[in-house]
Amino acid sequence: MEMNDKMNYKHYNKFYDHFDFMKYRNVFFTLSAVLILLGIVSLFVFKLNLGIDFSSGTRVDVQSNQPISIEKVDQAFRAMHYDPERPVISGTHKNIATVRINKELNQHQIAAVKSKIKDQFGIEPNVSTVSPQVGRDLAKNGIFALILASIGIIIYVWIRFEFLQGLTAVLALIHDAFFIVTVFSLFHIEVDILIIPAILTIVGYSINDTIVTFDRVRENLKLSRRRLSTIEEIGEIVNLSIRETLTRSINTVLTVLLPVILLMIFGSESIRTFTLALFVGLITGVYSSICIACPLWAVMKVRYLDRRKKKRTVQTQAE
Amino acid sequence: MVKKGPIFSFFALIIVLGIIIGFAVNPIIHRVNLGLDLKGGFEVLYQVKPLKAGQKIDSDTMSNAVAAINKRINVLGVSEPNISIENGNRIRVQLPGVKNEKRARQLLSTTAKLEFRDYKDRLMMDGSDLKPGKAKVAFDEMNKPMVTLQLKDPEKFANVTKKISSYPSIPNRDNVLVIWMDYKKGDSYQKEVGKKNHKFISDPSVTSELNTSDVQITGSFTMQEATTLKDLLNSGSLPVRMDEIYSTSVGAQFGQDSMKETIYAGALAIAAIMLFMLAFYRLGGLIANITLVIYMAIVMGVFVGLQAVLTLPGIAAMILGIGMAVDANIITLERIKDELRGGKSVLSAFKAGNHRALPTVVDANLTTIIAAAVLFVLGVSAVKGFAVMLLISNVVTFLTSVYGARLLLGLLVHSRVLNDHPWLLGVKRRDIRGNE
Numbered sequence: 039m040e041m042n043d044k045m046n047y048k049h050y051n052k053f054y055d056h057f058d059f060m061k062y063r064n065v066f067f068t069l070s071a072v073l074i075l076l077g078i079v080s081l082f083v084f085k086l087n088l089g090i091d092f093s094s095g096t097r098v099d100v101q102s103n104q105p106i107s108i109e110k111v112d113q114a115f116r117a118m119h120y121d122p123e124r125p126v127i128s129g130t131h132k133n134i135a136t137v138r139i140n141k142e143l144n145q146h147q148i149a150a151v152k153s154k155i156k157d158q159f160g161i162e163p164n165v166s167t168v169s170p171q172v173g174r175d176l177a178k179n180g181i182f183a184l185i186l187a188s189i190g191i192i193i194y195v196w197i198r199f200e201f202l203q204g205l206t207a208v209l210a211l212i213h214d215a216f217f218i219v220t221v222f223s224l225f226h227i228e229v230d231i232l233i234i235p236a237i238l239t240i241v242g243y244s245i246n247d248t249i250v251t252f253d254r255v256r257e258n259l260k261l262s263r264r265r266l267s268t269i270e271e272i273g274e275i276v277n278l279s280i281r282e283t284l285t286r287s288i289n290t291v292l293t294v295l296l297p298v299i300l301l302m303i304f305g306s307e308s309i310r311t312f313t314l315a316l317f318v319g320l321i322t323g324v325y326s327s328i329c330i331a332c333p334l335w336a337v338m339k340v341r342y343l344d345r346r347k348k349k350r351t352v353q354t355q356a357e
Numbered sequence: 358m359v360k361k362g363p364i365f366s367f368f369a370l371i372i373v374l375g376i377i378i379g380f381a382v383n384p385i386i387h388r389v390n391l392g393l394d395l396k397g398g399f400e401v402l403y404q405v406k407p408l409k410a411g412q413k414i415d416s417d418t419m420s421n422a423v424a425a426i427n428k429r430i431n432v433l434g435v436s437e438p439n440i441s442i443e444n445g446n447r448i449r450v451q452l453p454g455v456k457n458e459k460r461a462r463q464l465l466s467t468t469a470k471l472e473f474r475d476y477k478d479r480l481m482m483d484g485s486d487l488k489p490g491k492a493k494v495a496f497d498e499m500n501k502p503m504v505t506l507q508l509k510d511p512e513k514f515a516n517v518t519k520k521i522s523s524y525p526s527i528p529n530r531d532n533v534l535v536i537w538m539d540y541k542k543g544d545s546y547q548k549e550v551g552k553k554n555h556k557f558i559s560d561p562s563v564t565s566e567l568n569t570s571d572v573q574i575t576g577s578f579t580m581q582e583a584t585t586l587k588d589l590l591n592s593g594s595l596p597v598r599m600d601e602i603y604s605t606s607v608g609a610q611f612g613q614d615s616m617k618e619t620i621y622a623g624a625l626a627i628a629a630i631m632l633f634m635l636a637f638y639r640l641g642g643l644i645a646n647i648t649l650v651i652y653m654a655i656v657m658g659v660f661v662g663l664q665a666v667l668t669l670p671g672i673a674a675m676i677l678g679i680g681m682a683v684d685a686n687i688i689t690l691e692r693i694k695d696e697l698r699g700g701k702s703v704l705s706a707f708k709a710g711n712h713r714a715l716p717t718v719v720d721a722n723l724t725t726i727i728a729a730a731v732l733f734v735l736g737v738s739a740v741k742g743f744a745v746m747l748l749i750s751n752v753v754t755f756l757t758s759v760y761g762a763r764l765l766l767g768l769l770v771h772s773r774v775l776n777d778h779p780w781l782l783g784v785k786r787r788d789i790r791g792n793e
Contacts (some may be wrong), residue, residue: 076773101611119714145466145601149459152606162397162608169602172402175444183735190727198720235670235743238732242725242747246681249720250688286691293633293678293687297626301673304622306615308394309669314679 058271059280063333070213070330077220084223087185089230089311090168092177096139096148099164099308100155105132114158118151128307140239142167180234184215187241198251202338207248210331214244217322218315232312240319243294244314247287247327254279255332267347269340276336280328285349363772367765371647378654385654388661390437392668392742393453397609398435399450401462402443403599408468414446414597421596423448428592429464437513437666443737445510448599453666458606460585466599469589472537473517476524476546481534484594486510488570494583494588495573502583503575506590511570519566533560538586538786558586560735615669627653638690640781644765645686645758652682659749668722668742673735678750681725685758688716688721690782697779700790707770711763718759721750 090097100111108125115122116135122137137233143151148165155163188208195204215237222229258275266272298320302313393400405422412418419442424557426448431439439451455461465717473482473625491507508514517534524531536558549555578586631649634642656675660667693710701709729751732744775781779789 099611101608101614145459145462145604148604148606149462152458156608161610164605164607164611166605167601168472169406172603179735179737183731187728187731190731191724194724194727231740232670235674235732235736236739238728239747242728243681245724245728246684247722249724250717253717253720280720282695289633289637289687289691290680290684293630293683294677296629296633297623297676297680298628300620300629301623301676304618304625305673306618306669308615309673312670312673320624344717349647 054284055281057281059277059329060269060333060336063329063337066329066333070326072215073220074213077216077223080220080223084226086219086223087171087226087228089228090138090166091173091231092229093173094142094168094170096143096165096167098137098139098151098155100135100137100159101129101161101163102133102159103161106135106159108135111135111137114155118154120151128310134307142169176231180231180237183234184237184241187238188212190242191245195249195252199256202342203252203255203335206331206335207245207252207339209334210248210326211241211244213326213330214240214319214322218318221318222315227314228311229310232309233315236312236315236319239316240323243320244323244327247278247290247324250286251279251283251327251332252335254283255335258282265342267343269336272336272340273333276332280332283334284328285326287324291320295320359774360772361736363768364774367768367772370765370768374647374651378650381654381658384719385657385661389657390664390666391453391612391616392666392671393451393612394607394669395583395612395667395672396454397457397607397612398451398453399458399462399604399606400449401465401601402603403448403450403466404602405446405448406598406600408596408598412597416445418596419445419448422599423594425595426450426465429588432588432592433461433464435461439666444540447602454609460581464588466601467589467590467595468539468598469557469594470539471590471594472534472540473547474537474540475521476531476533476535478535478540478544478546481521482508482513484590486513487590489593490591494580494587497573497575501575502578502580503573504578504583504586504590506572506574508541508570511568514570514572515566515568518563521634522565532562532564535560538589616672619669619672623672626676627679630679633781634683634686636782640769640775641690641693641766642781644762644769645690646771647684647765648686648757648761649679649682649762652753653679655753655757656746656749657675659753660746663745663749665745666742667746670743671741671746674743674746675750678747678754681750682754682758683723684721685718685754686762688717689762694782694784695783697782698788698790703775703779703782704770707766715759718755722754726751758760 098115100106100114106127108127111125112122120139120141122139125135125137128134128136143165148167152163152165188211191211192204192208195207218233218237221227222233255275255307258279262275264271266275295317298313298316302310302317305313405419407414423440423442426440427438430440430450430452433452433455435452435455437453439449441449443449450465452461469484471484471487472480474480486508488507488509493505495503495505497503521534522532533546537544537556538556538558544556546557546560549557550560559574561575574586627649631642631646634645636642638645653675656678660671665671689711692714693706696706696709697703699706726748729744729747730741732749736744769775779786
């Protein structure tokens with residue numbers, strides 16, 4: 039019954055209706071390759087600015103009702119004989135200062151710091167300490183979670199779709215996760231524990247986009263009822279599917295991006311890392327689903343079909 | 358021909374839902390457990406170590422330790438404490454909203470092994486000779502706080518005091534019963550006695566044999582110190598040593614500010630999403646917005662019902678979840694629009710759109726659920742709160758954005774008010790096939 043349904047979408051004119059996503063696939067692939075290379079170089083050169091969650095030491099968030107100056111915070115800590123790393127001032131009223139000390143304070147020292155800072159700045163500060171062992175465990179745990187989630191998703195997509203789509207979906211995912219890390223490394227933004235839920239949310243979210251597009255690819259393949267084998271034929275299906283789902287992809291990313299941007303501007307300082315990671319991930323998520331996952335799948339699928347065809351030809355000749 | 362029945366049902370349903378939500382909102386909001394990053398408070402991860410050489414740290418030791426910690430927390434009166442064993446040899450304690458952090462931390466990690474020794478540090482009696490739970494704070498004749506204890510066996514105390522009073526040397530110096538808390542090898546009374554901040558609690562001199570079961574510890578206690586000592590003695594000593602390896606404490610004001618800022622941002626975000634949906638999908642958007650309100654109420658209700666703890670990442674997950682719930686609406690509404698443009702009637706476009714959007718929504722949400730489940734199993738503290746919220750959001754999305762929206766829009770579709778008015782769903786007449 040749905041045979042001529044395919045034509046419906048073509049009829050409706052949108053500005054991207056004639057954009058050939060497959061034609062520019064090599065541009066996209068090159069762009070992503072360059073970004074990944076940039077990330078690798080950046081990780082070697084700038085490394086990651088690991089917060090105490092993943093290393094060790096003490097972090098103190100000083101808050102006040104008035105704007106805080108770096109000097110004042112610095113002095114306060116030096117008066118207690120601590121050697122603070124250069125404090126970072128944040129907050130809409132410049133009234134929050136974050137200080138790192140390369141030492142794990144014990145419970146008595148924490149109590150002393152808290153009361154001194156409260157006396158001086160008026161508000162009880164936040165103090166966190168992490169020992170090296172715990173920091174290592176957290177990092178290990180995070181990477182383990184990421185791998186486990188990826189495997190789960192590959193298996194699910196493999197069952198629901200096909201292995202090649204699962205594989206390309208996960209490649210796109212890793213691409214997104216890695217790009218978040220790249221941005222944090224390039225701009226030297228402190229990485230704390232919340233980057234793990236952020237990356238995993240992006241994993242879950244970016245897979246959404248990819249799935250929705252693959253879903254349409256699968257449907258259009260069924261509708262076309264022809265045996266497709268060349269890159270042009272499969273590419274046409276991919277193009278059609280991307281176009282058909284593009285409004286949805288853009289609208290959805292807007293509805294998720296809206297809260298993330300608002301959280302970034304007005305939300306609490308404590309989850310800034312989190313919202314920033316989400317922001318980066320959401321944008322690369324849409325890009326990778328449309329411009330990487332689908333074309334990459336088309337290329338891999340054609341190669342796979344070619345190889346199978348050759349194998350068959352060889353077999354027939356042997357007989 | 359407009360049918361009135363479905364329209365009546367539509368408004369009746371909305372009014373009933375509105376009333377239910379209106380009544381449920383207050384009790385739900387008041388029952389939300391706030392995490393320590395919103396309420397202030399602290400969280401400590403302890404590495405459990407043997408108290409003496411050869412002691413094994415097994416699951417029995419761990420659960421004994423947790424039981425002892427629980428008793429101590431009860432003393433503090435924290436409303437939502439959370440104690441969990443991690444990795445088999447770590448204990449995580451979360452105390453949101455605790456008032457006096459310094460006291461709480463001291464109370465938690467002190468081993469609280471009470472010992473009575475003589476001037477040469479020989480052990481005379483220890484905590485096991487006390488009647489459990491009988492320590493009290495009292496006042497001496499100078500009205501200074503002191504701690505009173507009861508012994509199990511007055512005879513033993515008589516023997517001890519007899520022995521000490523009989524030491525033949527300088528009075529007030531050697532005839533002392535030194536009371537130690539957490540005596541460590543190498544500590545010595547002779548070394549400590551001259552110091553101003555000595556490690557032992559007190560060193561009363563004993564001049565005669567005392568045949569009693571009531572013992573008083575007088576020292577230069579403040580009221581708080583006396584209370585802490587009493588509480589420690591009553592909750593019993595810890596069977597293990599606990600070292601802090603991770604801690605985080607949030608000031609109450611800090612927490613409140615974070616919550617206010619995040620909720621403000623969230624409210625703006627919800628308003629922005631709703632406007633967007635209205636502008637883009639018209640009546641479809643309105644229905645999506647109605648289901649969004651129901652969604653938020655259910656998510657909070659389930660969250661409170663599970664007694665989960667709301668953390669800052671949890672609020673973020675909820676706001677994010679709203680975006681994802683709307684995604685289900687968008688997928689369906691886009692499909693319906695596509696079908697309408699293809700020239701189908703409103704009714705068959707509605708049916709076909711829902712039918713074809715469902716597998717997409719299922720696939721998209723299940724993959725997110727996989728990621729959230731992994732986070733839930735592996736994550737700790739704040740991350741876990743995030744995962745719980747993400748899981749609930751995803752499941753509730755099916756209920757509201759898929760079935761709820763289908764039901765509401767279905768009523769309007771069946772009433773036929775939408776016939777000939779495709780613009781109500783955001784479709785331009787000239788985009789419809791055959792209308793060029």
